[in-house]
Amino acid sequence: MSAWIEVGHFAALAALVLTVVQLVAPLAGIGLGRPVWIRVGRQAAFGVLLLLTVACAGVMASFLNHDFSVGYVAGHASRELPIFYLATALWGGHEGSLLLWVWLLSLFAAVAAWRHWSTHPLSMPWVLAILGATVLGFLLLVLFLSSPFERLFPPPADGRDLNPLLQDPGMVFHPPFLYLGYVGFAVPYAFAMAALITGQTGGEWILATRRWTLFAWAMLTIGIVFGAYWAYYELGWGGYWAWDPVENASFMPWLTATAFFHSVMVQERRGLFRTWNLFLIITTFALSLLGTFLVRSGVLSSVHAFATDPGRGVFILVFMTVILLFSFGLLTLRADRLKGEGQGRLENPLCRESAFLFNNLFLVVGALTVLLGTLFPLAVETLTDSKVSVGPPYFNQVFIPIMLGMLLLMGVGPILPWRRTPAGTLRRRFLIPGLVALAGLGGGWILGIGHPYGLAALALCLLVLSTHLDDLWQGTRARMRRDGAGALSALGRLVRRDKRRYGGLLTHLGLLVMVAGFIGSGLFQEERDLILQPGESTRIGEWRLTFTAMGSAARHNWVADEALVRAERGSLVLELRPQKRVYNTGRSQPTTEAAIHTTWLEDLYVVIGDPVGETGRAFRIYRNPLVAWVWWGSGIMGLGVLLALFQGRRLSRTRAVVA
Amino acid sequence: MTILHNKRLLLILTLLVVVGALLALVFTSFTDALVYFHTPTEIQAASSRLDGKKIRIGGMVQAGSLHKTPDTLQVAFLVTDGSSQLPVTYEGMLPDLFREGQGVVVEGTWRHGQPFQAATVLAKHSEDYMPVEMTEAGIEKARQSILKTLQ
Amino acid sequence: MGWKLTLLGVVAGILFLFALGLNNDPRHIPSPLVDRPAPDFAGPALDGGDPLTLSALRGRWVLVNFWGSWCVSCVAEHPYLLELDRQTRSRNDFVILGVDFKDTVDGGRAFLARHGTPSYRHVVDPEQKIAIDWGVFGAPESFLVDPEGRIRLKHVGPLYRGWFERVALPLMTSGGGKPS
Numbered sequence: 003m004s005a006w007i008e009v010g011h012f013a014a015l016a017a018l019v020l021t022v023v024q025l026v027a028p029l030a031g032i033g034l035g036r037p038v039w040i041r042v043g044r045q046a047a048f049g050v051l052l053l054l055t056v057a058c059a060g061v062m063a064s065f066l067n068h069d070f071s072v073g074y075v076a077g078h079a080s081r082e083l084p085i086f087y088l089a090t091a092l093w094g095g096h097e098g099s100l101l102l103w104v105w106l107l108s109l110f111a112a113v114a115a116w117r118h119w120s121t122h123p124l125s126m127p128w129v130l131a132i133l134g135a136t137v138l139g140f141l142l143l144v145l146f147l148s149s150p151f152e153r154l155f156p157p158p159a160d161g162r163d164l165n166p167l168l169q170d171p172g173m174v175f176h177p178p179f180l181y182l183g184y185v186g187f188a189v190p191y192a193f194a195m196a197a198l199i200t201g202q203t204g205g206e207w208i209l210a211t212r213r214w215t216l217f218a219w220a221m222l223t224i225g226i227v228f229g230a231y232w233a234y235y236e237l238g239w240g241g242y243w244a245w246d247p248v249e250n251a252s253f254m255p256w257l258t259a260t261a262f263f264h265s266v267m268v269q270e271r272r273g274l275f276r277t278w279n280l281f282l283i284i285t286t287f288a289l290s291l292l293g294t295f296l297v298r299s300g301v302l303s304s305v306h307a308f309a310t311d312p313g314r315g316v317f318i319l320v321f322m323t324v325i326l327l328f329s330f331g332l333l334t335l336r337a338d339r340l341k342g343e344g345q346g347r348l349e350n351p352l353c354r355e356s357a358f359l360f361n362n363l364f365l366v367v368g369a370l371t372v373l374l375g376t377l378f379p380l381a382v383e384t385l386t387d388s389k390v391s392v393g394p395p396y397f398n399q400v401f402i403p404i405m406l407g408m409l410l411l412m413g414v415g416p417i418l419p420w421r422r423t424p425a426g427t428l429r430r431r432f433l434i435p436g437l438v439a440l441a442g443l444g445g446g447w448i449l450g451i452g453h454p455y456g457l458a459a460l461a462l463c464l465l466v467l468s469t470h471l472d473d474l475w476q477g478t479r480a481r482m483r484r485d486g487a488g489a490l491s492a493l494g495r496l497v498r499r500d501k502r503r504y505g506g507l508l509t510h511l512g513l514l515v516m517v518a519g520f521i522g523s524g525l526f527q528e529e530r531d532l533i534l535q536p537g538e539s540t541r542i543g544e545w546r547l548t549f550t551a552m553g554s555a556a557r558h559n560w561v562a563d564e565a566l567v568r569a570e571r572g573s574l575v576l577e578l579r580p581q582k583r584v585y586n587t588g589r590s591q592p593t594t595e596a597a598i599h600t601t602w603l604e605d606l607y608v609v610i611g612d613p614v615g616e617t618g619r620a621f622r623i624y625r626n627p628l629v630a631w632v633w634w635g636s637g638i639m640g641l642g643v644l645l646a647l648f649q650g651r652r653l654s655r656t657r658a659v660v661a
Numbered sequence: 662m663t664i665l666h667n668k669r670l671l672l673i674l675t676l677l678v679v680v681g682a683l684l685a686l687v688f689t690s691f692t693d694a695l696v697y698f699h700t701p702t703e704i705q706a707a708s709s710r711l712d713g714k715k716i717r718i719g720g721m722v723q724a725g726s727l728h729k730t731p732d733t734l735q736v737a738f739l740v741t742d743g744s745s746q747l748p749v750t751y752e753g754m755l756p757d758l759f760r761e762g763q764g765v766v767v768e769g770t771w772r773h774g775q776p777f778q779a780a781t782v783l784a785k786h787s788e789d790y791m792p793v794e795m796t797e798a799g800i801e802k803a804r805q806s807i808l809k810t811l812q
Numbered sequence: 813m814g815w816k817l818t819l820l821g822v823v824a825g826i827l828f829l830f831a832l833g834l835n836n837d838p839r840h841i842p843s844p845l846v847d848r849p850a851p852d853f854a855g856p857a858l859d860g861g862d863p864l865t866l867s868a869l870r871g872r873w874v875l876v877n878f879w880g881s882w883c884v885s886c887v888a889e890h891p892y893l894l895e896l897d898r899q900t901r902s903r904n905d906f907v908i909l910g911v912d913f914k915d916t917v918d919g920g921r922a923f924l925a926r927h928g929t930p931s932y933r934h935v936v937d938p939e940q941k942i943a944i945d946w947g948v949f950g951a952p953e954s955f956l957v958d959p960e961g962r963i964r965l966k967h968v969g970p971l972y973r974g975w976f977e978r979v980a981l982p983l984m985t986s987g988g989g990k991p992s
Contacts (some may be wrong), residue, residue: 060951079889149808158926211736235796323827328822332817351672360679367683374691377829384832389698390716531734534704582757591677592757611754620754721947764947 007072010060011151014101017108018141020046024111024134028127035044042443043130044115050137051112054105061150063093069155074098074150080161089173093335099177101261103294105138106185111137112213114189122210128196136188139321147314172232180225180252184290186218187259191287194280195329198336203276208266213647215283219259220643226252238594238609240529240624242632245397250376251265254369258286261365268358271420274348276340278362284329287370293321296376298520350422357415364407371400398524402455409462412510413439413469416503435468459521463514470507481660497645505646512638515631522604522628530623543625545606546570553579553617560584562595565610565619569599577601580610580621607630629660673761696768701747704771712773718747719766727761737776740765751779828905842882846966850876851945858912858920858934866909867961872956873984875908875970878948880915881923889970890927896976897930905959905984910934913951947948956980 018144024046031039061074065088072077078094079087093099109132121127136444144150172538190211197207229249234242243249262282268275299652348355375392382390440462446457499503518657530542534549541547548568554563562581580596599606610619675716698717699707723739723746730736734753739746749767759765759782767779854865866874877893877975879886893908900906912920914935937943946955956965964983967975 216704279983318829322830326823326827330819334820337816347669348672350668351675357671359676363676363679364683367680367687371687374687376690377826378695381829391696391698392691393694396690396969399690399694404683498884510664533732533734594757607953609754613727614734618732622754641811723942766878 004064004067004069006063006067007069007075007151007153008060008420010057010064011149013053013056013060014141014145014151018138019132020049020053021138021141023251025131025138026051028130030125037196040127040130043134044119046364047108047111047115047134050134051108052100054108058092058101058105061101061270062089062092062156065089069387070159070161072150072154073152073154075160076154076158078161082404083161087174091524095150097144097148099181100140100144103181103185104137104179107140107182107188109139110185110189114192118193118210122193124200124202124208125193125196125207125210128199129192132192132195132356134326135186136192138358139325141323143314143317153303155447160172160293162186164388170236176225176232179221179227179228183218183222183225183252184215184255184293186221187255187283188215189217189288190283191329195332198280198332201336203280203340205269205273205276207553208269208279212266212500213262214641215259215263216647219256219263220640220647222252222256222259222635223639225642226256227341227633231633235596235598238596240596240607240609240622240626242526243393243524244628245375247376248293248370251289251296254340254372254376254660255286255289257365257369258282258289258374261362261369262286264302264358264365265362267446267484268355272355274355275550277337280333280340282362282366284333285369288322288326288329291318291325293638297561330628342571352418352423352428353402353417354418354420357411358417361411362417364404364411364598368401368404371397372406387424391414391596402462405520406455406458406462409459409466409514409517412513413465414533416507416510417469417473431472435465435472438468439465455524456521456647459517463517466514467511470511473507474504500649502646503647505642505644505649506644509642511640512635512640514635514644515638516635519628519631519633519635522631523626526627528625531620532623533618533620534600535618540623542606543604544571545625547578547608547619547623549619555579555581563610565608565621567608567621569606571609578606578609600630602630603627695787698766701745702742704747705745708771709773711771714771715768716768716771717768718749718777719764720747722759722761722765724761740767748776749779750776751782753782756783825932830854841885844857846962846963848956850961850963851942852937852961853937853942853945855937855942858917858924864909864933864935869907869957870894870911870961871929871959872904873906873959873980875906875980876942876946876955876957877908877910878911878951878953880911880913883921886923886970887927889952891943892971892973892975894928894930895973896971900976901931905908906980908932911937911942913948914940914978930976956984 025048028043030038031037031041031043052136054176061072064072064075065079066085068075068081070079072098074095075091078091078098083091087094089311091098107280114129114133115126118129122129157171158474166309166354174185190207193207193211197203202609209210226249229252230242232245259282261281264274265282266279269279348359350356375396378392379390382388402619413435414432419427439461443457444460446460451457451460474496477496478489478493481487481496482489485495486494532540534540534551536551539548546569548570550566550568553566555562560583562583564579564581567578567580576599578599581595582592583595584592594609599610604625607624607626609622609624611622614620696715696717698719699711701718703801704711704716704718718740719741720742723741725778726739726746728737735750736752736755737748737750741747751767767777767781768783769778769780771777772781815989817925835961850866852865852867854863858865867878875896879889897908900908909932911929912923913936915936915938917936918984920934924930924934935942941950952970954967955963956967965979967979
């Protein structure tokens with residue numbers, strides 16, 4: 003028994019005290035006109051980070067030392083647990099993952115205090131105080147309502163082990179990325195609030211937080227896709243997205259954040275949409291908190307409701323109420339001051355600003371759609387006696403048209419000029435892409451895509467692709483002429499000069515690849531339920547599948563029935579081994595392990611069911627076209643954001659001034 | 662000036678049309694997609710009213726009622742809530758946790774006067790309720806494993 | 813300004829909904845068996861003593877707790893059961909009865925030896941006969957049976973600290989033996 007956990011606990015308590023300093027000192031500094039107190043607040047932010055790092059290290063060290071006298075360690079580890087999972091079991095449970103949440107928040111607060119100290123002296127005290135208050139709220143939760151630091155007496159000899167379902171590398175990385183995303187929005191939120199309080203709503207806060215928003219958005223995207231990928235590989239139902247409340251909780255802030263960093267460009271260029279942008283960033287952060295609330299409090303009575311504790315729920319609710327009423331209240335109070343500062347109005351239906359306006363409209367309606375679908379069952383259950391579920395059909399029915407609208411905007415928006423579009427430009431830039439899209443429509447029809455959504459998506463994807471490539475080509479050609487450089491070096495220079503724009507375009511292309519995956523796997527999935535006797539075959543797509551025999555397999559913590567299935571396509575012969583596993587940790591329910599073969603055009607996905615008769619076996623076989631494109635597309639999106647992140651802030655500023 | 666004015670009017674009109682279309686889309690899809698949850702007793706009371714509606718029925722699989730047609734994936738069983746029973750037929754792979762005497766939720770379209778043909782069958786609970794402290798990930802896993810059968 | 817009121821109204825409405833939603837105890841699941849006579853059972857005792865029957869406990873409130881040594885959540889629940897046992901041992905209107913189902917006798921005994929042995933007794937139900945009669949989906953599940961032998965409440969998932977005072981006592985004192 004070592005004292006690591008006490009070190010950690012003490013550090014966390016000390017951090018709590020320092021958080022109060024971080025909250026109060028800068029405010030006092032402003033109130034009393036003593037800048038030195040603001041500096042104290044800044045040092046406090048660094049101190050909080052240091053202490054919380056020690057706190058996390060304390061819990062981690064207790065895991066590595068097998069200190070089962072710590073309740074949290076005993077609940078989430080055992081002596082057999084491999085060291086990789088021991089080290090990451092910190093976020094294997096509720097208490098620890100909240101500690102990770104608050105550590106990340108303190109890290110971001112410290113980075114913000116360090117990076118923006120000299121550049122944003124006016125906002126800094128408020129940013130420090132607001133981030134301090136957020137850390138304080140979560141730290142209170144961690145210390146007093148869900149503490150990972152408590153000792154057990156008497157200590158057990160061995161721990162209860164980490165849930166075997168969590169012993170999966172995918173699941174190790176999913177929560178941290180999601181949290182990086184959620185927490186990352188806290189900094190832009192704090193700057194926005196500071197701007198509201200100080201009345202500096204000109205847009206400086208947007209430039210200051212551009213990288214933060216991009217970073218948080220990228221992390222959230224990766225987190226969401228990680229979750230989807232894992233669901234697809236591990237759960238054996240042939241899909242990756244089920245519109246469940248927990249998924250929706252992460253998708254809503256993603257939508258509003260996407261809307262946000264599109265509409266800020268209008269504020270940068272035209273000074274419009276000021277209140278709207280503040281509203282969007284507050285909403286994004288609020289939805290991130292909502293995600294935490296939905297997951298942690300258990301107001302949604304689905305399976306995860308068993309993980310709840312009313313005390314925690316009440317605390318998170320109170321905390322959220324304070325933040326929401328404070329933020330939105332301040333926004334409504336200050337809204338009038340924001341008005342009148344705007345320069346000009348939106349005049350024209352066909353210009354870049356209008357494209358952004360519609361983009362925002364679609365994204366926000368999308369977020370509202372998800373919110374409605376997520377909260378409605380809760381409302382019905384709370385207010386009446388009946389139970390109701392809102393299934394995927396609703397979300398799909400709404401989201402496919404929204405996605406098509408977004409594609410159309412994505413195709414035209416980036417190449418529309420600001421303010422207004424002369425007819426000549428329109429003709430020059432859209433003639434070829436329009437023709438390509440029409441050709442795609444016809445080609446798709448000939449190829450036998452009968453589904454109207456499939457056809458529309460194909461045409462729009464081609465439209466986006468051709469406008470984007472055309473844009474790149476035009477820019478490259480202009481550079482080649484001017485500098486006399488080769489195509490590649492001209493392209494390189496072009497991209498380097500405006501990384502933000504081309505990063506954005508690359509992100510669009512990544513989304514395009516994902517959309518292709520959505521359409522392929524969503525509209526053209528083939529599914530077959532059937533019984534096979536050993537030796538029998540079936541066909542799906544171009545594959546011929548033969549059930550050769552049943553076998554069995556085992557690892558140290560599970561045994562499995564395993565079907566041997568031969569898959570043939572032309573000269574290609576594969577052996578697939580779908581399993582039904584039973585873990586010997588006392589969970590007697592079998593779990594399904596799908597056998598998946600991925601090619602770049604389609605996935606072959608085989609799951610086994612119960613025995614039928616003497617020797618037969620039920621099978622469920624999917625042919626999922628283009629699924630892999632979803633994962634690749636998200637990778638391309640990540641690269642696009644990375645490129646945009648490299649854009650220094652000077653350029654955007656000069657451009658803003660020029661405009 | 663009038664041209665400018667007309668353009669702005671056009672913008673506002675487009676905006677209104679798009680917003681209207683989107684909201685109409687959301688609300689029409691919404692009312693179509695709601696699936697209410699009923700017990701066998703409630704259904705017997707309201708059988709004709711529910712005709713043609715998509716519903717979910719929850720209860721337990723009556724012990725001894727499960728009948729599999731040999732060499733097919735056809736099954737028939739009774740769902741009971743203790744006071745009334747409802748015959749259900751289903752064709753396809755049953756979920757891992759489906760068992761007689763255990764909870765089940767079936768979803769499908771109710772046809773008055775016909776046996777209920779389930780489109781999906783899901784076993785209601787895993788055997789071991791989640792440990793009290795669950796990670797986001799664990800919750801997700803559990804949720805997904807129910808969802809794969811649920812939806 | 814209409815939009816301000818709308819915005820604040822929507823935010824307040826959502827928060828209010830959550831506040832109401834927090835009162836839903838998702839673990840309180842209406843069971844078809846609630847307010848019906850509890851299926852009687854008799855079975856061997858885990859401690860190897862005389863066989864146990866439920867009807868022998870008629871006249872008292874009985875908390876029937878289904879568990880198994882294979883169940884992780886039962887470990888989480890166990891400290892509360894031990895505490896509840898200590899706290900209610902002296903009451904003559906309330907007893908706890910464990911049902912160790914889908915388990916071996918050795919497994920059940922080892923569980924108690926490791927996590928603490930309460931003073932109340934357990935029936936062993938290796939073939940889940942009782943569990944199926946009672947419509948138990950998993951473990952832990954608990955039923956509260958009134959003195960007339962009717963099931964009054966079903967709780968799915970681990971019992972939690974304060975459950976007895978908040979949920980069981982009001983039923984025991986208000987309704988007496990009559991179903992409400």
